[in-house]
Amino acid sequence: MNTRFAIVTFFFFIVNIVRTQDHDNSNDPLSNMRKARFVWPNYIPTPPMEHSSKYLYNDPPPTNEETFDFIIVGSGSGGAPLANRLSENPKWKILLLELGDVAPPIMEIPALAPLFQKTKYDWAYMAEKENGSCWGCPNQRMHWPRGRGLGGTTLINFMISIRGNKLDYDRWEAMGNPGWSYNDVLPYFKKMEDARVQIQDAEYRNKGGYMTVSDIPYKTKSIEAFVQAAQEAGYPYVDYNGRDQMGVSFVQGNIRNGLRCSVEKAYLRPIRDRKNLKILINSRVTKILIDPKTKRAYGVIFIRNKKYYKITATKEVILSAGAFNSPQLLMLSGIGPKSHLEELEIPVIQDLPVGQKMYDHITFIGLNFLVNESIVANDREYYNPKNIIEYLGRKRGVYTILGGVEGLLYFKTNASREIDNYPDMEVIFIGSNVAADRGVIFKDTMSISQELYNAYWKEIETKPFFQTLLMLVHPKSYGYLRLKSKNPFHWPKFYPRYFTDKNNDDIKTFIASIRKTLEIIKMPALQRYRATLYEKPMPGCEKHTFNSDEYWECALRTITPTLHHQVATCKMGPVTDPEAVVDHRLRVHGIKNLRVVDTSIIPLPLTAHTNIPTVMISEKAADMLKEEWENKIDIRLG
Numbered sequence: 001m002n003t004r005f006a007i008v009t010f011f012f013f014i015v016n017i018v019r020t021q022d023h024d025n026s027n028d029p030l031s032n033m034r035k036a037r038f039v040w041p042n043y044i045p046t047p048p049m050e051h052s053s054k055y056l057y058n059d060p061p062p063t064n065e066e067t068f069d070f071i072i073v074g075s076g077s078g079g080a081p082l083a084n085r086l087s088e089n090p091k092w093k094i095l096l097l098e099l100g101d102v103a104p105p106i107m108e109i110p111a112l113a114p115l116f117q118k119t120k121y122d123w124a125y126m127a128e129k130e131n132g133s134c135w136g137c138p139n140q141r142m143h144w145p146r147g148r149g150l151g152g153t154t155l156i157n158f159m160i161s162i163r164g165n166k167l168d169y170d171r172w173e174a175m176g177n178p179g180w181s182y183n184d185v186l187p188y189f190k191k192m193e194d195a196r197v198q199i200q201d202a203e204y205r206n207k208g209g210y211m212t213v214s215d216i217p218y219k220t221k222s223i224e225a226f227v228q229a230a231q232e233a234g235y236p237y238v239d240y241n242g243r244d245q246m247g248v249s250f251v252q253g254n255i256r257n258g259l260r261c262s263v264e265k266a267y268l269r270p271i272r273d274r275k276n277l278k279i280l281i282n283s284r285v286t287k288i289l290i291d292p293k294t295k296r297a298y299g300v301i302f303i304r305n306k307k308y309y310k311i312t313a314t315k316e317v318i319l320s321a322g323a324f325n326s327p328q329l330l331m332l333s334g335i336g337p338k339s340h341l342e343e344l345e346i347p348v349i350q351d352l353p354v355g356q357k358m359y360d361h362i363t364f365i366g367l368n369f370l371v372n373e374s375i376v377a378n379d380r381e382y383y384n385p386k387n388i389i390e391y392l393g394r395k396r397g398v399y400t401i402l403g404g405v406e407g408l409l410y411f412k413t414n415a416s417r418e419i420d421n422y423p424d425m426e427v428i429f430i431g432s433n434v435a436a437d438r439g440v441i442f443k444d445t446m447s448i449s450q451e452l453y454n455a456y457w458k459e460i461e462t463k464p465f466f467q468t469l470l471m472l473v474h475p476k477s478y479g480y481l482r483l484k485s486k487n488p489f490h491w492p493k494f495y496p497r498y499f500t501d502k503n504n505d506d507i508k509t510f511i512a513s514i515r516k517t518l519e520i521i522k523m524p525a526l527q528r529y530r531a532t533l534y535e536k537p538m539p540g541c542e543k544h545t546f547n548s549d550e551y552w553e554c555a556l557r558t559i560t561p562t563l564h565h566q567v568a569t570c571k572m573g574p575v576t577d578p579e580a581v582v583d584h585r586l587r588v589h590g591i592k593n594l595r596v597v598d599t600s601i602i603p604l605p606l607t608a609h610t611n612i613p614t615v616m617i618s619e620k621a622a623d624m625l626k627e628e629w630e631n632k633i634d635i636r637l638g
Helices: 002-018 029-035 079-086 110-116 166-174 182-192 221-232 263-271 322-332 338-343 379-383 385-394 450-460 505-521 549-558 611-629
Strands: 067-073 094-097 193-196 211-215 247-250 277-280 283-291 296-304 307-319 368-370 405-411 425-430 465-472 480-483 492-495 594-596
Touching (some): 067 079, 067 296, 079 263, 182 193, 182 611, 221 425, 221 465, 307 322, 322 492, 368 450, 379 385, 405 505, 425 505, 465 505, 505 549
Parallel strands (some): 094 277, 307 594
Antiparallel strands (some): 283 296, 425 465, 480 492
């Protein structure tokens, strides 16, 4: 008992140090970081990992007279692969700028993924309050996490590796974007990948790439039962990154030898000996330098250690700052909706619909299933000394679970209007639950208010139950973002506009998917454990008959948090598309030598989580840049 108490105390000691205690939603990230009591003391033991990368990234800042061929802003899924591939040409000089720091080794433990949201490694953005959703969120505002460090959001995401559906990319191309069909992008998905997946469609997979994709070396009995139940219900077992996506599978994750495989680990650590690549951390870009007459981008202004730098690029400036920060930088630099920029007294260089459209994936977390045996991962599993020792020694066991995620199921509901065999829902199986930590971490990451947690989850937090999170993969509703001011240190303002589609299709699809999921739960494999829906009414929805469509709509509007897959804020499309910001070669419309290479250019919601598609975009962009620049004369600015 004393050993258990010591382990629990140590775990919560880490939690209390790592979590931001005084997180401020003032829309000033620097203010937030100053107020946050985030400390990583040297005396806290961290598990033996691959060598720490901290010492690798101590490049000196450039002088103001120094020039580069390419300047890349942001080191996440877009920027890190691009820096790697462009620096393969020894004649090119590359500068990669990252606002955040290098992550500590403990962030590589897969099961601890939720722990590092709302720390200094997360922007910890907040969406604006809306009337039709997030009724059960604190102050009706949803937490929108976004990575803030070398590796971007791959430092804090759940490492789920999904490419998307073939139709996603064929439709992407059909929107006026040649070169983005599934056959065009498949070679790049394969190029990036080092697949260590046991059940796979080999002709669609690859070994030897930078990005490791592997099975998870631990499975609860609950996921094994769910996968079997889904097959009993008629869904085949598939390699969802292979020939067919429709069906069930154990989750595939970006982990390597039991540790997180971020893009920093995958793409940057292996090439730190390249003399032509300078990587600067703690460097915040505040403006893109653009000649207003020629409309040519020629550099950036950034601040590092309270000193401003003005650095030029002889070839291109490339924004890889993500779905929020790339549009923010474009608008701060005079590229955006004319009326909005004029309202903020920002000189307009190019009138483009930056930030005007923003799709997102949301997930319903109100399907909880009680079981009669402890077949799930709970706090006792994580505090068990045997499991901790197993992970520290062999990198196996419960700590390799991707923040609780163990399996995926793709299906098409009867609410779909699609003719094709095209999923409209992803079921994410959690072999645990949001109450497994008794309200310490998951509650906050899922934007659950304390009042809602106490009223709904508190009474079952000590009971064995699992959850199925339903993710709407093709929402009809979309939102937008705006600048709060022309101060680059202010957050943008985010307006999700969930459940605002004209025909209420998003709600209808969710309800249809709830019905399908309940059918799966009735299958023999799960009834062996007497899996039963937790039927306590969602607080605020008691006036509706439980399990009616009206009840589920109320529950959906109460608690459907984001899975942080926002896209289309710098949408790709031809110049004739009034919503487009970049063309099919990622060039900003009307501006020379400026591209966007990140999640923001994706023009439609994918049947995927956005990390792997963004790495694909970066790999493809690198080939585009090489094709365009390797045969040109190298002319440096005087």
